[in-house]
Amino acid sequence: MGRSNGCEANRKREDAKKRAAKFNKEGNSQLQANADCMSLQCKVCLQSFMSTQLKMAKIHYEQKHAKLPWEECFPAHPKPE
Numbered sequence: 001m002g003r004s005n006g007c008e009a010n011r012k013r014e015d016a017k018k019r020a021a022k023f024n025k026e027g028n029s030q031l032q033a034n035a036d037c038m039s040l041q042c043k044v045c046l047q048s049f050m051s052t053q054l055k056m057a058k059i060h061y062e063q064k065h066a067k068l069p070w071e072e073c074f075p076a077h078p079k080p081e
Contacts, residue, residue, distance in 0.1 A: 042073050054080050 040049040040057055044065055049057045058080045061073050070079040
């Protein structure tokens with residue numbers, strides 16, 4: 001005789017609990033860490049970028065604010081080459 005759907009559902013629930021216990025050991029969310037990394041901000045339109053993504057800030061500047069000087073958009077950072 002084959003398995004019933006109830007047995008399979010119970011097995012999947014148990015597997016999901018095991019996976020959740022494995023990956024949620026510390027119970028820490030990375031959302032706060034990601035929000036803290038968004039420290040690079042365009043002063044014209046207030047668009048935020050991760051501090052490690054200066055290349056994306058340059059693309060944003062070229063596409064949105066090409067007529068303005070770089071220092072007006074990102075005064076704390078030198079213009080990337």
